Amino acid sequence: MTLALLAQSILNGLAAGWxxxxxxxxxxxxxxxxxxxxxxxxxxxMLGAYCxxxxxxxxxxxxxxxxxxxxxxxxxxxxxLERFFFRPFRGRFEPSIIVAVGLMVLLxxxxxxxxxxxxxxxxxxxxxxxxxxxxxxxxxxxxxxxVGIILVAxxxxxxxxxxxxxxxxxxxxDPYAAALQGIDVxxxxxxxxxxxxxxxxxxxxxxxSIFSTSPFMGTSAITKxxxxxxxGGLGSxxxxxxxxxxxxxxxxxxxxxxxxxxxxxxxxxxxIIVLLLRPRGLFGHE
Amino acid sequence: xxxxEIRGLTKHFGGLAAVNNLNMNVNHGEIVGLIGPNGAGKxxxxxxxxxxxxxxxxxxxFEQSDITGQTTHSIADKGIVRTFQLTAFxxxxxVLQNVLVSCHLHPKAGVWEAILNIPSYRKKEQYACxxxxxxxxxxxxxxxxxxxxxxxxxGHQRLLGIAMALSxxxxxxxxxxxxxxxxxxxxxxxxxxxxxxxSAGTTVLLVEHNMRxxxxxxxxxxxxxxxxxxxxxxxxxxxxNKDVIEAYLGAGEHVTC
Amino acid sequence: xxxxxxxxxPASYTALILLLFLVPLFVKGAYPLHVLIMVGISIILTSSLxxxxxxxxxxLAHAGFMAIGAYTSALLVMDLGLSFWAAFLxxxxxxxxxxxxxxxxxxxxxxxxxxxxxxxxxxxxxxxIMEWRDLTHGSSGLLNIPPxxxxxxxxxxxxxxxxxxxxxxFILVLVLISLLFLYRIDSSRVxxxxxxxxxxxxxxxxxxxxxxxxKVLAWCVGCFFAGIAGSFYAHYxxxxxxxxxxxxxxxxxxxxxxxxxxxxxxxxxLGAFIVTLIPEVFRGLKEYQPFVFVGTLFIVIFFLPEGxxxxxxxxxxxxxxxxxxxxxxx
Numbered sequence: 001m002t003l004a005l006l007a008q009s010i011l012n013g014l015a016a017g018w019x020x021x022x023x024x025x026x027x028x029x030x031x032x033x034x035x036x037x038x039x040x041x042x043x044x045x046m047l048g049a050y051c052x053x054x055x056x057x058x059x060x061x062x063x064x065x066x067x068x069x070x071x072x073x074x075x076x077x078x079x080x081l082e083r084f085f086f087r088p089f090r091g092r093f094e095p096s097i098i099v100a101v102g103l104m105v106l107l108x109x110x111x112x113x114x115x116x117x118x119x120x121x122x123x124x125x126x127x128x129x130x131x132x133x134x135x136x137x138x139x140x141x142x143x144x145x146x147v148g149i150i151l152v153a154x155x156x157x158x159x160x161x162x163x164x165x166x167x168x169x170x171x172x173x174d175p176y177a178a179a180l181q182g183i184d185v186x187x188x189x190x191x192x193x194x195x196x197x198x199x200x201x202x203x204x205x206x207x208x209s210i211f212s213t214s215p216f217m218g219t220s221a222i223t224k225x226x227x228x229x230x231x232g233g234l235g236s237x238x239x240x241x242x243x244x245x246x247x248x249x250x251x252x253x254x255x256x257x258x259x260x261x262x263x264x265x266x267x268x269x270x271x272i273i274v275l276l277l278r279p280r281g282l283f284g285h286e
Numbered sequence: 287x288x289x290x291e292i293r294g295l296t297k298h299f300g301g302l303a304a305v306n307n308l309n310m311n312v313n314h315g316e317i318v319g320l321i322g323p324n325g326a327g328k329x330x331x332x333x334x335x336x337x338x339x340x341x342x343x344x345x346x347x348f349e350q351s352d353i354t355g356q357t358t359h360s361i362a363d364k365g366i367v368r369t370f371q372l373t374a375f376x377x378x379x380x381v382l383q384n385v386l387v388s389c390h391l392h393p394k395a396g397v398w399e400a401i402l403n404i405p406s407y408r409k410k411e412q413y414a415c416x417x418x419x420x421x422x423x424x425x426x427x428x429x430x431x432x433x434x435x436x437x438x439x440x441g442h443q444r445l446l447g448i449a450m451a452l453s454x455x456x457x458x459x460x461x462x463x464x465x466x467x468x469x470x471x472x473x474x475x476x477x478x479x480x481x482x483x484x485s486a487g488t489t490v491l492l493v494e495h496n497m498r499x500x501x502x503x504x505x506x507x508x509x510x511x512x513x514x515x516x517x518x519x520x521x522x523x524x525x526x527n528k529d530v531i532e533a534y535l536g537a538g539e540h541v542t543c
Numbered sequence: 544x545x546x547x548x549x550x551x552x553p554a555s556y557t558a559l560i561l562l563l564f565l566v567p568l569f570v571k572g573a574y575p576l577h578v579l580i581m582v583g584i585s586i587i588l589t590s591s592l593x594x595x596x597x598x599x600x601x602x603l604a605h606a607g608f609m610a611i612g613a614y615t616s617a618l619l620v621m622d623l624g625l626s627f628w629a630a631f632l633x634x635x636x637x638x639x640x641x642x643x644x645x646x647x648x649x650x651x652x653x654x655x656x657x658x659x660x661x662x663x664x665x666x667x668x669x670x671x672i673m674e675w676r677d678l679t680h681g682s683s684g685l686l687n688i689p690p691x692x693x694x695x696x697x698x699x700x701x702x703x704x705x706x707x708x709x710x711x712x713f714i715l716v717l718v719l720i721s722l723l724f725l726y727r728i729d730s731s732r733v734x735x736x737x738x739x740x741x742x743x744x745x746x747x748x749x750x751x752x753x754x755x756x757x758k759v760l761a762w763c764v765g766c767f768f769a770g771i772a773g774s775f776y777a778h779y780x781x782x783x784x785x786x787x788x789x790x791x792x793x794x795x796x797x798x799x800x801x802x803x804x805x806x807x808x809x810x811x812x813l814g815a816f817i818v819t820l821i822p823e824v825f826r827g828l829k830e831y832q833p834f835v836f837v838g839t840l841f842i843v844i845f846f847l848p849e850g851x852x853x854x855x856x857x858x859x860x861x862x863x864x865x866x867x868x869x870x871x872x873x
Contacts (some may be wrong), residue, residue, distance in 0.1 A: 037655055039662070088845070097658055097846060098603055098801050099793045108791075109833040219790050223666040226659045234655070261674040264667040271663070274647050275656075278596045362751035374746035376739050387739040390732075391751035397760065400731035401724065411732065447746075452749040518767060 004134040009252045015141045017248020018148040019207055024151055024228035025220050026137055026199035026241040032235025033171040033192035036086055039100040041200055042222025043107035046215060048074045049203025049208030050115060053122050063123065067205050071198040078197030079190050087189070104222075112217035122209040151199060156237055168192060224228040231271050233284025241281055246270070289314055290335070290366075290458055290491070295344035297330055297513075304330045306513040308344070310347035312458065316482065317490040319504035321497075325533055327513040328493040330372055332460050336368045337361045363391055364459030367388040369447040369464060375435045382431040390406055404448075413437070421449050423480060440470045445479075451484065460484065461492040464498055468514060475501050501525065509533070548841025551821045563715055567652065576707040578823050580779065583714035584772050585815035587721050589799040591768035593811040594725055596800065597734060598761045599741035600650065601658045603793045605667035605769050606639040610672060610788035612770025613777035614679055619690045620778070627691040631774040642763045650758035666794050672785040684784035691778050710779050717775060722812070724872055729808050739762055798836065802843050804850020812851050 005012040023045055030038045048070050055066035085103060086229060101149040126139045159165035170178040171188045180184050200221075208217070228247055232239025248266055290312040291302050297305040305327045312318045320328050333339040334344055346354045353361050363377065377528040399407040422428040425445045430438060435446060444464060451459055464480070465473050469502040477499060484490055494500050500507065509517040509524060511533040517524055526531055570576060588605060588867050595602045616634035619625040649660055672679050679685065690704035691713070702709050728734050737757055739747045744754045790796065795818075803814020821839065825832045834863075843850060 003615065037659055048616075073669070086683060093654060094601065095848065096843055097798070098840065101603075101797065102837050102844070105794060105798075105833050106837045106841075109837070113830050219666075223663060223790065227663050229660055230656060230663065259674075264670040264674070268664065268667045272645065272648050275652060275660075279652050279656075310630065338745070338748075356755075357649065358748040359751045362749060368749050369745065370749075374743050376742040377744070378742055387735055387752075388750040390736060397733055400733045401727045403731065407731075408746070414732075437795065450746065450750060455736075467571045472736075480872055 002194060005088070005256060006253075007135045009250075010249065011135055013249040013252020014245060015137065015145055015248070016155040016251055017245040018145045019203060019244075020202035020224050020228050021152060021244030022148045022199060023062070023204070023225040024232070025155060025237055026196035026203070026223075027225045027236055028229045028232070028237065029168075029192055030196040031128050031229065032083070033168050034189050035091065035172075036096040037100060037226075038086075038196070039097070039222060040103035040107055040217030041225060042184035042220070043104055043111070043219045044074060044078065044197045044218075045200040045207075046111060046213075047077070047107060047120075047232055048197075048204035049217065050111065050120075050171045050215040051201065051211055051233035052208065053096055053120055063205075067202060071201045072203055073202035075194040075198035078193040081197075082193035084255050085274035086193070087253050088187070088191075088237070104218075108218060109217055115215060116246060117215060119212040120208075121212050122205075138210075140204065141208050144210060147177055147202065147206060151202065152237070152241060155195070155199070159237070162278075164188070164191060227267060227271060229281070231274055231281055233281030235286070236281070236283040237281035239281055289347075289349055291345075291347040292331075292335070293345045293347070295331070295334060295346065296342045296395065297334055297339060298342045302512050305334065305510075308510065308513070308515055310508050310515060312489060312491050312517065314528055316505045317484050317492070317503055319500040319507040320491060320493045320510065321500055321507060322510040322516075326511045328510065329462060330513075331460055331510070332493065333382065334516075335361075335460065340451075342356045344530075362454055362456075365455075367451045367454045367456035367458075368460035369444075369451050369462050371462045371466070375443065375446050375450065377434070377436040379435060380432050381422065381427055381435055381438070381449075382418060384435050384446060385449050386420040387414060387454050388398055388450040389417055390454070392417065392453070392455045418453060421452050424452075424482070425449050426475075440467055441469075444468070444477075448479070450506060452488075454480075456488055458489045458491065461490060461494075463493055463495065465494055473499055473538070483534075557785065560719065564712075564800065565710055573707050576711050577695070578820070580707065580710055580714050582816055582819045583718045584776055585796075585799060585819045586812050587768055587772040587805065588796050589811040589815040590649035590722060590725050590773075590802050590808070592796050593664070593805050593808070594728060594737075594768075595761050595765035596805050597729065597737040597741060598650075598758045600659045600758065601654070601690050602764065602765065603658055603790070603797065603798065604661035604665040604668070605765070605796045606788045606790075606792035607668035608642065609773035609776065610668055610785070611638045611641055611794075612773030613783055614672060614773075614786070615770070616683070617777040617783055620689055621685070625860055627689070627778055629731060631691070631778070634774035634777075635767045635771035638773070639763045639767035642698040642766035643759070646759040646762050647755065650755055650762060662790060662793070666790075668869040669785050670790055672788070679785070682785060684782060685777075686721050687782065688777055688781040692779065712781075714775060717771070721771070725764075725768070726808055733757075733760075796837075799812060800838050802839055804852035806849055807852050810850050810852035817851065819860035831860075839848055 014133070023041070027038060027041045030036065030041065050064070050074055051070040052066040055061045055069055061069065066251065084095065085099050089099055104275060126143060126173050129136050130142060153264065159168060165182045167178070167188050168191070170181065170183055171185055178188075204217070204221070218240045224247065226239055228243040230243075231246065232241070232243030250267045251263050254266045258266070291343065292308055292310050293306040295305055296303060307332065321333065330339065334341050337353070337356050338361075341357050344354070345352060348364060348366060351362060351364070353366075376387065379387070379421055389524070393410045395407055395410045417433070419428060425448060427445055427449060430442065435443070438446065448461065448464060449516055461480070463477055468476065473496065480490060480492070480503060492504075504521060507519065507521055508515060508522045509530050510526070516529045516533060517527045519527070566579065567576065572578075588609065592602060592605050611633035615637040616627070616630040619630035621625055621635060635697050645664065649657060652660065673681050673683070693701060693703040695701050704710060704713075736747070736752055737754065740754050748754050799813070799814040799818045800811050802818050803812065804810030818836065818839065821835055822832050825835050828835065847853060
């Protein structure tokens with residue numbers, strides 16, 4: 001294995017990792033505040049991609065205009081879903097899981113029926129590649145990474161520095177105590193869901209334009225997202241970043257170093273080992 | 287002989303010592319009371335003895351064998367069973383089912399035995415059923431045996447907790463605030479039960495806040511505060527002990543052991 | 544109970560079983576028999592999933608373990624020339640062993656993590672099958688999987704698996720044996736202990752129940768039967784692709800269990816039966832058919848949370864309440 005190939009693999013892994021982070025960060029936010037495993041998060045990601053696609057293709061928006069608009073629309077969808085599907089079962093583990101997987105099937109089928117099963121391509125953000133000392137990275141992937149870093153940093157600041165962010169922390173630690181302090185738990189849940197869905201929509205739009213958009217792209221997103229937050233710890237944003245980058249590196253390095261077959265197993269094995277040592281994940285608390 | 291020996295037992299949570307260098311014994315056939323102000327570490331001691339929590343330092347010996355750091359279910363197998371402060375029971379099951387489940391160790395039955403439903407298993411089930419009914423009758427719960435556990439009034443729920451612990455045939459029974467929330471009549475009844483349990487051969491260690499009951503019931507009392515033992519002796523001695531009185535009135539600052 | 548009354552239940556079950564054995568005499572078409580065979584597979588999958596759920600764990604990996612059984616059995620017969628009857632059992636054992644391998648770390652985590660871990664594991668199984676092309680032919684799949692070896696007793700029997708009928712009888716026997724086993728677990732001390740593990744693991748531990756061991760037991764037993772169902776499936780459908788064993792399929796099995804109702808043993812059977820029939824009844828709807836599926840799920844979850852099997856008692860309760868009210872007024 002040459003140094004160039006190694007460096008390329010690491011870069012590919014990190015690039016993939018940042019997308020995992022974007023998906024996982026939204027998921028962990030929803031989980032941390034609302035205490036539900038939002039299995040339909042992958043479908044939200046997929047709908048975000050389709051939303052951008054239609055904004056670009058049918059309404060003539062540019063990609064960079066469609067992106068925030070899609071985030072907004074999907075965020076609103078998230079508020080509706082939280083209100084009617086998740087709130088009635090808040091705090092109850094089993095029904096919440098059932099509702100989430102039910103939504104997963106519902107949303108995916110809606111996409112299949114509405115948009116067809118063929119993949120769609122979105123006009124690329126920017127074409128061309130950047131090559132530095134034998135290592136290549138396409139510009140669109142680099143931009144995706146930058147957007148990811150900015151968003152995660154912004155989210156982190158939002159949580160640490162704003163009142164609403166602190167309210168979210170309070171709700172995630174103890175909803176009853178938070179309510180006693182006068183925090184409107186319903187409103188916070190809605191905000192968390194909206195933010196999580198907006199992040200997923202952005203991630204989906206970015207991935208949809210770099211690769212392609214299909215009704216089935218959500219399933220791989222949720223699988224990766226779940227792996228990341230198990231590894232990183234439920235409800236932890238630094239955990240989502242660490243977990244996403246680690247799993248991204250595994251996906252980048254294992255296929256060339258070992259074999260493509262092993263990528264899934266190695267990732268799985270790493271998660272199992274971490275769980276044996278730290279049952280709450282790398283950064284998990286509670 | 288059901289002898290419990292605790293040597294140098296210490297548990298740190300973060301920087302705080304919830305239990306600090308505790309030394310105490312419980313001898314066969316005794317009823318020992320463990321008292322102290324709120325937050326003194328009494329439930330932590332129970333958690334340490336029964337393996338729910340691992341000690342930071344120290345040793346716990348039961349019947350001359352070391353049980354420090356073992357799992358809860360194997361400690362139960364050795365004969366130490368506890369009740370819970372916030373009464374724990376199986377909500378969606380009936381009183382009888384709750385007690386039947388607790389007969390798990392007595393008599394033991396293998397998984398294949400149960401699946402194949404062989405005569406030896408059926409005999410064991412019958413025995414467990416009879417045993418369960420005996421315990422329910424002993425505690426006066428047989429009339430509600432088919433009620434869902436969650437529908438019982440509070441006092442009965444606490445008795446159910448005791449019934450479940452008894453079903454495991456403990457040599458040493460740890461009662462965590464068995465009298466909490468009971469009225470005078472219920473307290474009377476419970477004290478009678480606890481005495482009967484001791485007469486039947488079970489050693490008892492209990493945590494309780496009801497001072498009058500503790501003084502009346504216990505052979506010996508151990509007092510802890512901030513995780514340290516501050517006094518030990520007969521009820522009369524403890525009643526007059528200055529450190530104990532101060533601890534309860536809050537005048538005592540953090541005591542070092 | 545009078546002697547007569549005590550005999551009603553076993554008698555009706557016996558009658559039902561006899562009826563099931565007589566079905567191929569009345570049902571001649573290949574398609575209806577196919578549907579019944581698929582229902583049989585679903586019943587095994589759903590009931591074994593329910594066993595895992597008895598300890599409070601919701602597994603989203605069941606389709607993955609079905610895949611393990613399916614591919615193990617198919618490959619043992621095709622590549623190693625084993626007899627189906629050995630390969631089939633080994634398929635189930637392989638699933639159970641892999642379950643055991645991950646069992647201990649899996650059951651120690653919180654229930655939420657368990658559900659997520661199993662979803663992830665199911666995806667990893669499918670991905671590994673897809674990538675391990677040398678062994679499994681990846682997405683192209685395994686084709687022309689041989690049917691079960693004929694059952695031959697010289698002079699007496701020669702059953703060849705060349706039509707749907709022998710498969711029907713085979714799955715019928717398999718379902719009956721599996722249900723008997725799972726029912727025995729559920730209704731015995733083992734099942735009672737598993738319920739205790741679900742409802743109060745602290746108090747269970749304190750009376751001497753090894754909670755971890757029981758969770759692993761339920762998990763491995765459940766996965767074993769998923770593997771067995773998979774083995775049967777492989778040699779019945781005779782084509783295997785990784786896409787048949789994805790996240791969606793795993794979710795469907797959970798839906799069968801929830802719609803039927805998981806508190807009672809019969810709930811899983813009812814759920815598998817009814818929900819497997821939905822795609823068949825609503826065939827015309829084609830790609831809209833998952834909507835009916837999800838619609839049923841949401842109706843149940845919002846209005847009948849304990850599943851369809853609880854319908855009779857809910858109706859009885861309502862009638863009792865109405866009667867109580869009108870009596871009070873008279």
